[in-house]
Amino acid sequence: MLEELQPLTLPEVARQLDLDPFEVVRLLVSGDAMPRGAMVVEPARLTRLRELGGLEGGWWEGVVLPDDDDPRLQRIRGAMRQLISRGHVGAANGTRVDNIWRGLSRPEQTLLDDAVLALADNGLIGLSSTPRGRMVFAQESSLPQLKAFVDGGETPAALAEFLEE
Amino acid sequence: MAAAAPTPTVSGALAEVDRWKNDEEARHKAELTEVEQEISNLDAAIANLHQQLEALQTFRTDLLVKAAGLGSREIQRAHTALFGALQQQAGLLAQRERAVVDAVAARRSSLPKQLADEGLASKVEDYQKFRNEIEPSLQNIPESYRAPLIGAHTDLTNTLRAKVESILLAPVEMPEDDVSVQVAWTVDAPGGTPEVLAVVLPVTDEVQTQWDTRGDGLQTWMAARVVQAVYEAAADADWTGAQANAGGFMDLLAVEVMLESAPADFVPAFEQRLSEVLQTAPELVGARVSVVPTRVNVDYVFPPEADEEESEDA
Numbered sequence: 001m002l003e004e005l006q007p008l009t010l011p012e013v014a015r016q017l018d019l020d021p022f023e024v025v026r027l028l029v030s031g032d033a034m035p036r037g038a039m040v041v042e043p044a045r046l047t048r049l050r051e052l053g054g055l056e057g058g059w060w061e062g063v064v065l066p067d068d069d070d071p072r073l074q075r076i077r078g079a080m081r082q083l084i085s086r087g088h089v090g091a092a093n094g095t096r097v098d099n100i101w102r103g104l105s106r107p108e109q110t111l112l113d114d115a116v117l118a119l120a121d122n123g124l125i126g127l128s129s130t131p132r133g134r135m136v137f138a139q140e141s142s143l144p145q146l147k148a149f150v151d152g153g154e155t156p157a158a159l160a161e162f163l164e165e
Numbered sequence: 166m167a168a169a170a171p172t173p174t175v176s177g178a179l180a181e182v183d184r185w186k187n188d189e190e191a192r193h194k195a196e197l198t199e200v201e202q203e204i205s206n207l208d209a210a211i212a213n214l215h216q217q218l219e220a221l222q223t224f225r226t227d228l229l230v231k232a233a234g235l236g237s238r239e240i241q242r243a244h245t246a247l248f249g250a251l252q253q254q255a256g257l258l259a260q261r262e263r264a265v266v267d268a269v270a271a272r273r274s275s276l277p278k279q280l281a282d283e284g285l286a287s288k289v290e291d292y293q294k295f296r297n298e299i300e301p302s303l304q305n306i307p308e309s310y311r312a313p314l315i316g317a318h319t320d321l322t323n324t325l326r327a328k329v330e331s332i333l334l335a336p337v338e339m340p341e342d343d344v345s346v347q348v349a350w351t352v353d354a355p356g357g358t359p360e361v362l363a364v365v366l367p368v369t370d371e372v373q374t375q376w377d378t379r380g381d382g383l384q385t386w387m388a389a390r391v392v393q394a395v396y397e398a399a400a401d402a403d404w405t406g407a408q409a410n411a412g413g414f415m416d417l418l419a420v421e422v423m424l425e426s427a428p429a430d431f432v433p434a435f436e437q438r439l440s441e442v443l444q445t446a447p448e449l450v451g452a453r454v455s456v457v458p459t460r461v462n463v464d465y466v467f468p469p470e471a472d473e474e475e476s477e478d479a
Contacts, residue, residue, distance in 0.1 A: 001292075002276055002277065002329065005325055005330075006329055007334060011381050015377060021376050021385065021389070022373075022388070022420075025392045026409070034393055037334040037336050037447050038269075038333065038337065039448045106377070129406045130405055130406075131396065131400065134408060
């Protein structure tokens with residue numbers, strides 16, 4: 001029972017925040033909170049880290065995925081639909097890229113991570129790095145194409161290529 | 166009176182000519198045979214010399230090829246030597262990690278005794294009693310009683326947590342000999358402009374690929390410190406676009422940073438931060454792990470492909 005009073009290891013923090021451990025390090029640096037003794041973090045810091053990083057809870061509870069024969073495309077279309085509906089359009093309105101997949105299984109997280117890169121290659125979404133983390137947003141100039149993809153239109157070339165691999 | 170000399174005859178004179186002719190023919194034949202033999206000997210010698218010449222020309226070509234390829238073979242050998250050394254160091258680090266993880270676990274399991282030694286045994290007992298017996302039925306207690314109970318429990322929790330943290334926030338101190346390892350780093354700048362910063366750690370790539378099942382340990386700590394150096398250096402250089410990407414490279418952990426948008430002072434800042442962070446990280450010092458950052462030739466980390474080398478040679 002004393003475990004709950006103990007400071008958390010880096011993987012424990014990463015699990016609790018559902019965040020890559022090296023992204024936790026980035027947030028700790030950003031918040032000037034890197035451990036100065038053992039590599040552990042006081043549980044009280046977690047709330048601050050969530051706020052600092054703009055970590056949102058999972059996007060997926062109760063979400064009905066769009067129709068698609070390919071379950072991977074269902075998930076990807078669903079993610080892009082939420083990116084738009086949550087208002088993350090344009091560089092000024094980006095959200096942490098890991099907000100997209102937080103709460104999903106590791107394989108689904110990896111799928112969306114790769115899909116985001118492919119869609120960014122196609123110019124439908126944008127990515128940027130900040131001291132708090134990597135941000136993603138729908139490109140305003142390509143919004144009609146992204147919406148068409150979300151609505152079941154043609155799969156963008158880079159994404160189709162990735163899905164065929 | 167002297168006898169008269171025989172009178173030469175025509176037939177005798179012609180016979181003499183025949184003898185001369187036969188002698189000459191025999192001599193010429195012998196000389197011709199001798200010359201033919203000499204020519205044959207010389208032909209054989211020339212053929213032999215041709216063979217030797219061809220062999221020497223082939224040898225010279227081989228030597229020229231080897232001399233031309235010396236640079237790439239040196240790079241290949243350096244690449245193999247570098248990663249061989251880092252993998253050996255990773256083995257040593259893994260051994261020390263096991264000892265450190267055991268020491269951390271032992272310290273955590275001795276926590277109740279340490280708290281008892283500090284005179285906190287009754288507080289621990291109260292804490293456990295609240296969590297096990299009171300908290301589950303808290304909603305049945307009248308509000309006026311509930312608030313003071315929760316307040317007392319919060320105070321107790323804070324007291325115990327502060328004590329637990331004071332014990333566990335200190336790095337473990339290992340009694341073993343120092344383990345000395347290196348972190349190799351390089352900057353790829355093919356056109357003179359830095360494109361990628363790459364750091365290779367003597368750490369298994371499982372630290373990244375299996376972080377959620379692997380658990381904590383010395384190798385994770387070292388990787389975290391390298392990532393810390395990246396982001397601290399980015400802050401030093403006022404660069405908001407830094408992104409440290411970690412992944413496996415020849416079974417070791419590599420951290421890469423794309424430098425297209427990096428200011429010129431990022432790399433010097435990284436060099437300084439990496440050195441400071443690795444030499445002063447309390448958990449590494451406590452584990453008696455000495456880490457030396459070493460900048461290496463970029464080709465030793467990423468040897469050029471054969472066709473790339475050929476085009477460079479051309």
